[in-house]
Amino acid sequence: MPDADLLYMPAVKAAALIRSKKLSPVEYLDAVLKAVDEAQPKLNCFRVVMAEEARRDAKTAEDAVMRGAALGPLHGVPVGIKDLVDVKGVPTRHGSAIFADNPPAGDDDILVKRLRAAGAIILGKATSPEFGVKGLTDGPEFGVTRNPWNLERTPGGSSGGGAAAVAAGLGPLSLGTDGAGSVRGPASCSGLVGLKPTLGIVPYDTSRDAFGNNVFAGPLARTITDAAVMHAALAGPSAKDPWSLGATSRPLSPKLSGDDLSGVRIGYVERMANPRVATDVRANTRGCLAAWEAMGATVEEVADRIDWIEYEGRVLYQAGFAVTCAQYLPKWQNRMDPVTLAFMERGAKFTLADFRNAQFARTVLFRKIQTLFERYDFIVSPTSARTALEVTHDAANDEVVVDGVKCGITRQGWTSYQYPFNLTGHPALAVPSGFGADHLPTSVQIVGKWAHETDVLRLGALLEVARPWAQHRPKLE
Numbered sequence: 001m002p003d004a005d006l007l008y009m010p011a012v013k014a015a016a017l018i019r020s021k022k023l024s025p026v027e028y029l030d031a032v033l034k035a036v037d038e039a040q041p042k043l044n045c046f047r048v049v050m051a052e053e054a055r056r057d058a059k060t061a062e063d064a065v066m067r068g069a070a071l072g073p074l075h076g077v078p079v080g081i082k083d084l085v086d087v088k089g090v091p092t093r094h095g096s097a098i099f100a101d102n103p104p105a106g107d108d109d110i111l112v113k114r115l116r117a118a119g120a121i122i123l124g125k126a127t128s129p130e131f132g133v134k135g136l137t138d139g140p141e142f143g144v145t146r147n148p149w150n151l152e153r154t155p156g157g158s159s160g161g162g163a164a165a166v167a168a169g170l171g172p173l174s175l176g177t178d179g180a181g182s183v184r185g186p187a188s189c190s191g192l193v194g195l196k197p198t199l200g201i202v203p204y205d206t207s208r209d210a211f212g213n214n215v216f217a218g219p220l221a222r223t224i225t226d227a228a229v230m231h232a233a234l235a236g237p238s239a240k241d242p243w244s245l246g247a248t249s250r251p252l253s254p255k256l257s258g259d260d261l262s263g264v265r266i267g268y269v270e271r272m273a274n275p276r277v278a279t280d281v282r283a284n285t286r287g288c289l290a291a292w293e294a295m296g297a298t299v300e301e302v303a304d305r306i307d308w309i310e311y312e313g314r315v316l317y318q319a320g321f322a323v324t325c326a327q328y329l330p331k332w333q334n335r336m337d338p339v340t341l342a343f344m345e346r347g348a349k350f351t352l353a354d355f356r357n358a359q360f361a362r363t364v365l366f367r368k369i370q371t372l373f374e375r376y377d378f379i380v381s382p383t384s385a386r387t388a389l390e391v392t393h394d395a396a397n398d399e400v401v402v403d404g405v406k407c408g409i410t411r412q413g414w415t416s417y418q419y420p421f422n423l424t425g426h427p428a429l430a431v432p433s434g435f436g437a438d439h440l441p442t443s444v445q446i447v448g449k450w451a452h453e454t455d456v457l458r459l460g461a462l463l464e465v466a467r468p469w470a471q472h473r474p475k476l477e
Contacts, residue, residue, distance in 0.1 A: 003031050007169030008473060011077045011226040014172065015119070018076040021065060025076030029058040029121060032078050036124075036170050042476055044145050045155070045164035047083045048090055049124040054078065057121045073229050075119030080162050080174035083125040084132055085109045085217070086206075095128040095158075097141040097335040098328050110205055111175060111217055111234050118233035123171045127161030130337040132177060133321060134395040135185050135410045137161055139337045144391050147189060148474035149440050153388040156186035157395075162220050163190040167474060172222060173230050177204075179215040180317055180411065181418025184430035187220055188443035189388035191432050191472060193227045193460065194220050198451045199425030200243030202234045208324060210242055212359070214316070214422040222470045224431070224461040231453065250451045253377070256458045259465075262296035267376035269302045271385075273310035273416035276402040278386040284434035284442045285382045291466040292459070302372065302379070308420050309365050310412060312358035316423075318347030319355055342396035366424040373449045378459060381417045383430040383443035389414065417445055427453045431460045432469035 006014075006028065017023035033051055040046055061076040086092050086105035093099045112122065127145045129137050137145040137160025147155040148168040155164040162174030163186030176183040178196045187194025195218040207213040219230035237244040255263045268289055271277055277285075289299045322344045325336075333341065372379060386402045389410075399406040400413030407413030421428040426447050433444040444463075448456035464470075 003035070004169070006031050007035055008222070009172065010223045010470070011074060011172040011221070012229055015073060015075050015077050018061070018065060019071055025058040025061040025065070025121065026055070028076060029054055029078055032123065032171055039148070039168050039170055039476060042146065042151060043148060043164045043168060044143050045127055045161040045168070045170065046080070047093060047125045047127050047142055047161070050087075050090060050122060053089065054121050054123055061119065061121065072117060072119030072233070074115065074173075074233060077120050077173065078123040078171040079115055079120040080123050080126045080165050080171050081112060082159050082162055082174070082176050083128045084177055085112060085175060087112055087122055087125060090125060093141065094131050095139050095141060096130040098332045100141055110203060110238050114233050114236070115175065120173070126159070126165055126174055128158045130340045131321070131325065132158035132179055132182055133337065133340045133343060134158065135181065135415050136389065136391070136393060136395055138391065140335060146391060147388050147440075148476050149191065150388070151477070152390060153440060154189060154391050154393065156189035156388060158182040159186045159220060163187060163192055166220050166222060167191055168476060169473070172226055174220045175217060176220050177215055177217050178422065180313070180422050181415045183216070183218045183220060184383050184418050184428060184445060185415050187430040188383035189441065191441035191469065192220050192222060193224055194218065194430040195227050195231055195453070195457070196421065196428045197231065197235070197453055198247070198249070198427045200241065200247035201249055201451060201453060202231070203236070203238035203241035203244040205238045205240030207241070210240070213243065216422065224457055224464050228457045248451065249453050250455075252454045252458060253452070256455055259462060260296050261292060261462070264292070264297040264378070265376045266292060266297050266299045267302040267372055267379045268299055269379060269381040272381065272420065273308040274385045274413055275407050276385065276405055276413070277382055278402050278436065280436040281382045281384070281386060281442045285380075285444050288433050288444045288463055288467065289380065291463055295462060295466070304372065306368055307361070307365070308416065309358070309361045309423065310416060312361040313419050313423055314411065315350050315354050315358040316362070318343045319350045320347070322347030339394070339396040362423045365420060369424045369426060377449070377455070379447040381445050381447075383417055383445040385414050385416065387436040387438055387440040387442060421447055426450060427456050429456045429460050431463060434467070
């Protein structure tokens with residue numbers, strides 16, 4: 001099998017070949033590591049490549065196959081882990097010079113443990129901007145991570161390293177985190193599937209504020225099935241995450257069990273807090289809606305006036321960084337990312353009343369979305385207002401340009417479709433919708449009812465059949 005075909009093989013197919021002894025986990029990993037060696041100087045998508053540990057684990061995986069042991073759904077499949085998540089024996093640097101000399105983690109994060117239990121081989125730590133603070137992946141500590149579709153563009157952030165790796169065939173899966181779109185944004189930039197689950201379905205038991213949590217963990221993948229299998233491996237309660245206790249995904253809705261979507265109602269939101277959406281993004285999104293309509297779905301443009309709480313969301317986000325990172329300023333201020341510092345400075349100016357009113361606004365937004373779901377089975381929008389930004393974009397100060405018009409900073413003009421569902425907690429899936437005029441990927445976002453990940457993935461799978469995307473591969477030029 002040519003290496004290129006092996007590298008772009010879906011994870012579930014690779015695992016099936018491994019189970020049937022038609023593919024060696026060792027040979028598979030060697031092909032991925034070879035590709036990493038070749039692509040890493042161009043992409044800078046890994047902070048650490050765990051070659052020695054991964055080869056050891058691949059040999060163990062092969063031995064398990066040969067002796068007929070019970071095998072998990074991802075047995076022998078290489079998976080990247082974002083550098084905000086602990087992997088035993090490897091430092092977690094959080095994309096920051098502050099933790100550049102962090103000692104190796106003493107234990108795996110619960111999600112890494114679950115991936116290992118599913119048979120995954122941990123490939124390495126993928127790059128993240130400092131503390132996952134922005135929608136591009138770069139920083140003073142590690143440099144710039146680039147998009148394999150165009151090296152002058154960002155793969156998004158903050159799970160950009162994992163997205164760049166998967167898009168370039170450097171492992172079929174990566175674990176990302178999403179505090180304001182940090183899985184879905186990179187998926188959108190990189191031509192991938194990215195799932196933010198419902199609050200509590202996948203535990204996030206390292207959150208500083210467990211009860212007010214808005215950070216989620218989810219898969220980056222090239223196919224819906226791969227994302228679904230990885231999500232299933234991650235899901236389940238943790239004693240350290242109160243939202244996860246008793247949280248269970250709902251079964252597939254009967255009206256989605258076939259390819260006839262008669263009775264399925266889709267509410268389309270063309271703009272949220274953003275003033276514009278690019279012409280090519282709009283056209284590709286409407287193409288996706290037309291594909292679902294051809295299957296029988298009813299599509300209606302949402303006419304409701306909705307405050308998407310861009311300002312209040314910013315209060316919660318930036319005030320949080322101002323408080324949690326203040327301890328580092330005396331020693332590390334000159335080595336921190338200027339974007340982190342800018343967000344902290346802005347966040348420190350908000351008052352307690354601002355913060356509490358923002359929390360109240362979060363509740364109002366949640367209830368508004370719940371009201372929409374009394375009429376619709378899904379809410380669909382673009383995932384981002386335009387294709388990937390240039391790697392030189394200053395996320396704190398530069399305005400996003402959409403079809404030649406300045407539209408505000410990133411969360412106002414680019415990623416405004418993403419953060420609202422971190423605040424409401426509903427499941428949200430980014431899937432490729434096509435390519436823009438600049439030949440970069442575009443993306444559509446599917447938002448579902450509370451705990452209906454299965455429905456969201458199913459609607460994405462039907463789109464994948466109608467408008468396939470995984471056959472496209474970047475050329476790294």
